[in-house]
Amino acid sequence: MVASDLPGVEELRLLSAGFEGVSPAEVLRWAQQRFGVRVAIGTSFQLSGLVLLHQAATVGLSLECFTIDTDLLFPESVEHRLEIERFFKLKVDVLRPAASPEEQARELGAELWQRQPDTCCTLRKVVPLQEKLKRLDAWITGLRRDQGESRHGVQILESYLFDPLRDHYVLKINPLASWTRDDVWKYVQTHQIPYNRLLDHGYRSIGCRPCTRPAGEGGNERAGRWTGFDKAECGLHTFMKAHV
Ligand code: SF4
DSSP: OBGGGSOOHHHHHHHHHHHTTSOHHHHHHHHHHHHGGGEEEEOOOSHHHHHHHHHHHHTTOOOEEEEEOOSOBOHHHHHHHHHHHHHHTOOOEEEOOSSOHHHHHHHHOSOHHHHOHHHHHIIIIIHHHHHHHTTOSEEEOOOOGGGOGGGTTOOSEEEEEEEGGGTEEEEEEOTTTTOOHHHHHHHHHHTTOOOOGGGGGTOSSOOBGGGBOOOOSSSOTTTTBSTTSSOOOOSTTTSSEEOO
């Protein structure tokens, strides 16, 4: 989306405020009508992503879905993705980093995540996402305000300058911004959507194997990520400059 197609900041704020309290399915329907094939759901199939896929299916939307496989995921997460493809009769676009973990270790040393997790996340997550976003105008996410301090300010619609050289903006659409963990958990159970079985073993937010620990109940949902580092985000939601 180039700047001339972008709603102005105030218009966007009003549009976003108008979506508060509206069902996620309606926000998704608007997204598909507005952006056609240039919008996609990006998800790692955690509870919020499952709600989005189910809401889209409920109203018959055929939104593209993509995910990032860092080649460092838990086997349970990979199996869960296949289960979700079967459940929703969906073909997920799986994005991968350029280098395998072994190639990365040869070039940058073993276990980069232990020494430079930001670099590791950039190479294995952010760069594949950037490649994908070159072909999109809007990216639907499962971000929720209750997921921790770094996400308290999430709005339903947020515009970001993606590529200044090409004047390319991306609208981030967060239909579940106001939902809570209880809301998404109840939704998944009510609709009997298959969930990642690691959630039954104390994990709350599930990322790469080396950087995810069980976090127990209560408190920050993302507390089990990057234990020992002052890091709460992998960079996927922080690398772009907000358009304000
Ligand atoms: Fe690397 Fe950990 Fe980031 Fe995965 S979560 S890309 S292993 S630093």
